[in-house]
Amino acid sequence: MIDTERLADWMDGTGLPGKGEPIEARFLSGGTQNEIYEITRGAERCVIRIPPAAAPPDRDKGILREWRIIEALDETDVPHTTAIAACEDTSVLGRAFYLMGFVDGWSPMEHKRWTEPFTSDLTLRPQLGYQLAEGIALLSKVDWRARGLDGLGRPDGFHERQVSRWTGFFERIKGRELDGMDVATRWLEDNRPIDFIPGLMHGDYQFANVMFRDGAPARLAAIVDWEMGTVGDPKLDLAWMVQGWPEDTSSEKASESSYVDLRGMPSRDQMVQHYAEVSGRQVDDLDYYLVLAKWKLAIVLEQGFQRAGDDHKLQAFGAIVPELMRSAADLAESTDYRS
Structure with a gap:
């Protein structure tokens, strides 16, 4: 206390x-x-x-x-x-x-559901998604040098370090083999972006780390929890946000794909397009960032699984991680930037 x-x-x-x-x-x-x-x-x-x-x-x-x-x-x-x-x-x-x-508003993570009127009226939900995408797009536009954030991160070599850092981390926590990891890792090494525009990143951008104002229409009140904040490639934040986004947000499966019900949300393509319009960044190479996001998230969750003990929530990662890594490998195998 x-x-x-x-x-x-x-x-x-x-x-x-x-x-x-x-x-x-x-x-x-x-x-x-x-x-x-x-x-x-x-x-x-x-x-x-x-x-x-x-x-x-x-x-x-x-x-x-x-x-x-x-x-x-x-x-x-x-x-x-x-x-x-x-x-x-x-x-x-x-x-x-x-x-x-203090922020007057509500957190999707706190409630693990939408508050009214978004619970009962699905027609109001798209703006929740667009506001989420807009928040990270606005963040990517911040002039980080002018705001005194030199030295916060090391944008030079950002993508090279992602692969080497997280493969090294995996080796330290390794308790089992993950199907598809070798495929996804090689693909990431072979298909790094030739260039990118550095920007401020959140590092764990999702509904869990934002707050909304009360009532409709949906209005983003604040991005919160900056433990992973850095200067790097903001498009990884975009991919992190949409890597698990359901293809069809009108189906019942959309209610089971996250800790909140994603039925009625914009499609992933609509979320990405809104980000592109607000941020001014091109998103033609998003598949690279999606592979990286899935691959990295699988490794992060694997650490939780390896340390789960009697924690049932962390034990559940045991089944999620292989699916996520296999998804990264499948996407990598279906995408060829160098051909």
Whole structure:
């Protein structure tokens, strides 16, 4: 739990509003990497994001890296939480932390379903999808150098490092062979983009990591959870968003392909086209990014499966991972950029 007296002293010293008022902290969410609390002080309300006491020491650097991103997004068109203040001094609360604006709205991940009126009226759902695509398109347009994000990532050699980094990671966690991995890996090595326009990336862009305003029409309120944020190739974010998107969003299967019901959503092609229109980026080579997204996600989920123990949620990845890797290999084998 947050030491509200120490937090109040720090806020007073920083010159934030509410000096002398008591603080109330309400736990919102969190796990092994970060904890999030709503902070109320008089008429003021904000959110604190802080690693738990048991998190690895490098999470302090990670939290300050997140702060760099949300601070840089101020005065841009990207929906985001307002940057309020950050603290590097771990003597205040035991870990580095930052304060961000409270977002009035809802998270698809929190509810694992749509809120009304999107639950009952499928005709309102397409805008949820278009808003999701628009958020990441606007992010890709941010002038990251002008916003002070030099050094956040290393765009030079981005795709070369993706393959070498994640194959090395897989070897460290390997507990079984994955059908199609060799095929997909070779294809990625042979078909890297010759060139790309570097941009700001989220790294795990999906419905789970955005918030919407209440009511219709759908309006994206904020992109959240920036642990994987970097400067790289934004089209990987696009592929990550749509790699599991159902082909037919009018069928019952669309209600089973995600943690939320995707019936009534735009088609994958419509999502990609909207991204292209807003971002100004060409998407003719999207298949490369889809193979990379499926391949990388399979490796990420395999780590969870190998460490599952008695965790039934992580155990479920055992069946998902081979299907995902096989899907990456099948797409790679059906796509030939070099012929």
